[in-house]
């Protein structure tokens with residue numbers, strides 16, 4: 749079984765386009781949770797183009813008292829971001845190496861060059877009590893280096909998996925994700941995954957053993973527009989529950 753964490757960035761994006769509070773981010777998180785979803789993910793970016801720091805606080809206040817529901821906050825570990833994490837204390841914090849002007853996440857951390865940068869940050873996260881996770885490309889060598897750090901989990905960046913889904917090379921790509929996931933688990937790391945996962949491509953991904961959590965936003969919100977939120981939540985949970 750894999751936990752589904754619904755990324756609500758796109759709800760905030762729609763809200764911000766009008767400058768009022770519709771759609772309400774906490775309200776939509778609540779709708780997903782009412783359907784049985786056990787995780788909410790947000791990725792506050794420095795320019796607050798979608799999720800704001802206040803959204804993060806409001807979601808923290810809403811989710812904290814709920815039994816068995818997790819808040820995952822993703823982001824670049826700037827001082828600002830780390831202070832927000834220390835204030836909200838989410839269940840999980842996923843570090844992503846995004847530049848402020850990036851349209852979306854497009855690569856994982858490189859432990860060859862960034863292990864020294866990440867070491868004190870991971871120690872700081874551990875002191876906060878949040879589970880630490882690092883966004884990583886599906887590369888066995890990176891996994892081995894990550895296992896030497898203080899991170900609890902890795903999140904495999906699944907854009908390549910999704911992009912090649914209908915291409916002949918997909919079996920090879922899928923095998924690389926599987927190898928990275930198995931190596932991580934062998935070395936004691938938990939494995940999450942996300943980016944461009946969808947109703948179409950998720951079922952095959954979760955055949956990889958031991959995937960603990962998938963965070964899904966962009967495709968899932970679009971699918972909600974097409975099929976309705978309850979139906980989409982039910983279909984994802986069916987896939988995740990195996």
Ligand SMILES: CC(=O)[C@@H](O)[C@H](O)COP(=O)(O)O
Nearest residue numbers: 757791822844852853942943
């Ligand atoms: C780390 C990751 O893959 C997601 O957080 C993704 O970057 C979503 O962020 P946007 O919604 O800003 O594209």
Ligand SMILES: NCC(=O)COP(=O)(O)O
Nearest residue numbers: 755942943944963965966
């Ligand atoms: N960590 C991935 C995530 O939260 C959502 O990514 P996407 O489904 O919006 O591509």
